[in-house]
Amino acid sequence: MTKGEIVLGCLAPHPPHLVYAENPDENEPISEGGWEALRWGYARLARKLKTIDYDALVILTPHWQTYIGTHFLGVDAFKSLSVDPIFPNLFRYHYDLKVDVELSEKMCEIAGESGIITKMMRNPDFRVDYGTITSCHLLNPEWDKPVVTVSSNRNRHYYSVEVMNEQAQALGRACRKAIEESGKRVVLIASHSLSHRHFTTEAPLPEDMSREHIYNHSQYVWDMKVIDLMRNGKMQEFIDLMPEFTEQTMAETEGGGLTWMMAAMGMPEYPAEIYGYQSVIGTGNVVACWDPNDVTREMVL
Amino acid sequence: MSDDPVLFGLYVPPHPHPLLAPDQNKGWGELRAAYDECRRRIEESEADIIIVYSTTWPSIVGHQFQVQPEPEWVHVDDDFHFLGSMPYKFKMDVEFGNAYRDAAESRGLHARTVAYHGFPIDTGSVVALSLLNPDNRIPACIVSSNMYSNRSETIVLGKAARDALKAQGKKAVIVAVSSLSNRMFTKHVDPVDDRIHSAKDEDWNQKILEFFEDGRLEDLSQLSRDIHGQIRVQKVVAYKPAWWMAATMGQHNNYDGEVMAYAALHGSGGAVIQLTPSEGSFGDKEFDEDDVETYRGDRNVLDANAGDMQAPGGVDGPLDEAERPADDEWRNPVEVIDDLYDEYGSSVISHATGALGAAAGAAIAGPVGGVAASIVAKKTVGKMMSKDGAIIAEDAPSAVGAYPHARRMGNMLFISGVGPRSPVDNTIPGGPIEDEDGNPLDYDIEAQTEACIENIRIILQACEADLSNIVDVTTFLVDMKRDFSGYNKVYAKHFEEIQATRTTLAIQALPTPIAVEMKVIAKAP
Numbered sequence: 001m002t003k004g005e006i007v008l009g010c011l012a013p014h015p016p017h018l019v020y021a022e023n024p025d026e027n028e029p030i031s032e033g034g035w036e037a038l039r040w041g042y043a044r045l046a047r048k049l050k051t052i053d054y055d056a057l058v059i060l061t062p063h064w065q066t067y068i069g070t071h072f073l074g075v076d077a078f079k080s081l082s083v084d085p086i087f088p089n090l091f092r093y094h095y096d097l098k099v100d101v102e103l104s105e106k107m108c109e110i111a112g113e114s115g116i117i118t119k120m121m122r123n124p125d126f127r128v129d130y131g132t133i134t135s136c137h138l139l140n141p142e143w144d145k146p147v148v149t150v151s152s153n154r155n156r157h158y159y160s161v162e163v164m165n166e167q168a169q170a171l172g173r174a175c176r177k178a179i180e181e182s183g184k185r186v187v188l189i190a191s192h193s194l195s196h197r198h199f200t201t202e203a204p205l206p207e208d209m210s211r212e213h214i215y216n217h218s219q220y221v222w223d224m225k226v227i228d229l230m231r232n233g234k235m236q237e238f239i240d241l242m243p244e245f246t247e248q249t250m251a252e253t254e255g256g257g258l259t260w261m262m263a264a265m266g267m268p269e270y271p272a273e274i275y276g277y278q279s280v281i282g283t284g285n286v287v288a289c290w291d292p293n294d295v296t297r298e299m300v301l
Numbered sequence: 302m303s304d305d306p307v308l309f310g311l312y313v314p315p316h317p318h319p320l321l322a323p324d325q326n327k328g329w330g331e332l333r334a335a336y337d338e339c340r341r342r343i344e345e346s347e348a349d350i351i352i353v354y355s356t357t358w359p360s361i362v363g364h365q366f367q368v369q370p371e372p373e374w375v376h377v378d379d380d381f382h383f384l385g386s387m388p389y390k391f392k393m394d395v396e397f398g399n400a401y402r403d404a405a406e407s408r409g410l411h412a413r414t415v416a417y418h419g420f421p422i423d424t425g426s427v428v429a430l431s432l433l434n435p436d437n438r439i440p441a442c443i444v445s446s447n448m449y450s451n452r453s454e455t456i457v458l459g460k461a462a463r464d465a466l467k468a469q470g471k472k473a474v475i476v477a478v479s480s481l482s483n484r485m486f487t488k489h490v491d492p493v494d495d496r497i498h499s500a501k502d503e504d505w506n507q508k509i510l511e512f513f514e515d516g517r518l519e520d521l522s523q524l525s526r527d528i529h530g531q532i533r534v535q536k537v538v539a540y541k542p543a544w545w546m547a548a549t550m551g552q553h554n555n556y557d558g559e560v561m562a563y564a565a566l567h568g569s570g571g572a573v574i575q576l577t578p579s580e581g582s583f584g585d586k587e588f589d590e591d592d593v594e595t596y597r598g599d600r601n602v603l604d605a606n607a608g609d610m611q612a613p614g615g616v617d618g619p620l621d622e623a624e625r626p627a628d629d630e631w632r633n634p635v636e637v638i639d640d641l642y643d644e645y646g647s648s649v650i651s652h653a654t655g656a657l658g659a660a661a662g663a664a665i666a667g668p669v670g671g672v673a674a675s676i677v678a679k680k681t682v683g684k685m686m687s688k689d690g691a692i693i694a695e696d697a698p699s700a701v702g703a704y705p706h707a708r709r710m711g712n713m714l715f716i717s718g719v720g721p722r723s724p725v726d727n728t729i730p731g732g733p734i735e736d737e738d739g740n741p742l743d744y745d746i747e748a749q750t751e752a753c754i755e756n757i758r759i760i761l762q763a764c765e766a767d768l769s770n771i772v773d774v775t776t777f778l779v780d781m782k783r784d785f786s787g788y789n790k791v792y793a794k795h796f797e798e799i800q801a802t803r804t805t806l807a808i809q810a811l812p813t814p815i816a817v818e819m820k821v822i823a824k825a826p
């Protein structure tokens with residue numbers, strides 16, 4: 001069997017607003033648009049993904065939160081309705097997805113061998129979290145590839161962001177090993193925003209773009225700082241800075257997504273492709289990817 | 302007693318074990334038996350409604366109220382999915398849910414109802430309603446627990462429940478769904494080996510149970526900040542269920558308390574407790590904080606680490622996760638940028654320049670606001686006189702909130718309202734208007750007014766202006782009858798020549814024990 005590989009890593013934020021703004025058939029509420037800078041960036045990254053040959057999407061999302069170790073989806077298919085608990089007015093999405101259980105089990109097994117607490121999720125009634133649904137919809141609206149969701153372990157709430165950063169790296173290295181052993185070509189997704197301080201009130205018309213702006217300048221400066229590191233291929237530096245970034249911007253990076261993905265990809269020293277940056281209810285969001293193949297890697301922005 | 306709208310209160314655990322796996326562990330079975338007994342007691346009561354406050358339903362945008370008439374789903378817990386599924390169909394009291402929302406809003410809370418098929422009702426609510434009200438004999442109301450809310454907001458939320466019950470003439474059983482200690486084991490544990498995570502958690506749980514047994518709910522409410530610091534994972538900003546429960550049940554210590562079961566749930570402390578209003582009293586309750594009727598934002602009265610979670614401007618915090626460092630743990634952005642300069646060199650210079658300029662103004666309205674604004678402004682004072690921006694006068698009394706002393710816009714200077722407080726030692730010339738217990742004191746309005754005008758002069762000086770630049774004055778007096786003439790006399794001494802326009806208002810109170818505050822607009826030099 002040929003050695004499996006990670007063919008692309010995507011930083012794919014999951015504000016439900018982006019799906020809402022797009023009006024896909026799967027989502028119940030109807031909008032007048034909004035957040036185009038991100039949606040156009042997503043569309044472009046989705047097009048790139050279409051040109052890549054891969055077997056499965058593996059996504060780590062902060063909205064499947066587990067306190068007892070890291071869990072992996074372990075049921076072949078899920079079909080249900082995803083309703084965002086914070087913005088049910090924007091996101092009620094009918095999903096129908098396949099899971100690569102074989103790959104999921106492999107990652108669970110290798111992670112377990114490396115000392116990480118793990119569990120396969122085998123309950124067919126389980127509702128897949130809305131981070132998975134949103135990011136996967138935006139990257140692959142056809143849903144024609146199987147998905148594996150990896151839960152976000154919340155040891156962060158017991159220990160510290162530093163501990164989280166270490167654990168997420170260990171999980172990343174284990175997942176890489178599992179992917180290599182599986183012989184599969186895999187796209188990784190870290191599903192989260194950057195700075196995450198947000199407004200606690202909503203505009204009467206949620207897609208009213210005259211109300212949208214970054215929460216404050218310090219969040220913006222932090223976002224630009226880390227995007228700069230991404231563009232310059234300094235991911236080790238970013239991951240080292242992650243605990244402080246997470247604390248200063250209340251970032252969803254606390255779920256470990258980007259740290260996990262970068263560790264799995266061996267801390268890239270090549271530039272990330274940046275597809276777009278915009279705020280959503282004040283949070284900072286960037287759509288970006290890391291392409292290990294220097295022939296197909298683009299300088300997008 | 303009989304006219305109390307709350308018949309009794311229950312405190313129950315949110316984990317699914319008593320519902321899904323009561324046979325796997327003795328303690329889980331005991332919790333289940335206690336849940337079942339509570340169900341019987343509700344059936345025998347005259348309750349018209351069950352109101353559930355669940356700590357596993359975190360909301361971000363104010364509080365949410367479930368008003369889907371018959372929510373139906375098959376729920377699975379994120380962690381304990383292997384214990385099984387929880388199919389449910391509940392019956393909500395829509396009329397009450399709407400009334401509760403209205404009552405919350407009229408007490409100053411941000412509130413909204415949710416009525417969507419498939420809305421993810423949280424594990425705690427599902428467990429509690431499935432066990433306490435399996436046949437939907439009584440309609441229910443579920444209210445969320447806002448992630449950032451602190452004491453005032455939660456107490457007001459409880460009072461709003463009482464308002465709505467009284468308005469509708471309903472009798473309720475109220476249910477707080479929450480663990481005691483909430484630290485779980487982070488690894489898988491054989492059910493028979495389940496125990497409270499640590500001895501310290503056990504000690505605190507026992508203490509809390511003692512308070513419940515004695516019916517000392519209000520005392521427990523007052524202890525909430527300590528409980529949070531000691532035995533709660535620092536995931537949300539505060540331990541809230543005792544606040545809500547106490548406020549909903551009338552804020553006293555006169556209950557018959559019964560701890561019906563207590564056991565570990567994957568390391569956390571689970572208890573089923575009933576509190577029934579009674580005639581007897583355990584003794585005086587220990588109020589160490591103000592009572593609050595209307596929500597206007599929590600104040601940092603006792604504990605800097607547990608205080609104000611509403612930033613000026615009303616925006617804050619992470620969308621999904623529950624943690625926000627306290628204000629004093631925030632590093633101000635300028636400091637961070639300085640470090641970044643040192644660490645990474647020129648790549649951030651362009652952004653840093655932006656930060657120094659814009660951050661002096663509205664850009665840092667968040668919790669770092671006060672401190673950061675002052676630091677930024679100190680860095681920029683003197684350089685920015687010809688530009689728009691915030692100005693801090695180093696010789697003026699420090700601001701009591703996240704605002705600068707002055708702000709220049711075009712050729713105008715807007716000066717924040719300022720009182721008589723001495724910039725040297727923070728004393729009030731002419732004396733404070735009341736003592737620390739709120740007893741009125743005699744004070745000298747003329748001395749206060751003089752000091753006020755002197756402070757304005759100091760601030761204007763920092764803006765390279767003086768009193769003669771003033772074009773408009775607004776004065777706030779807490780006692781117009783007593784103080785107007787004294788104030789007016791001193792005012793005339795300084796302003797007769799200047800001929801600024803003026804407005805004088807009587808107001809109920811000022812933030813510190815002072816009688817006068819003045820706010821001016823001046824022409825920039």
Ligand SMILES: [Fe+2]
Nearest residue numbers: 014252620621
């Ligand atoms: Fe999120």
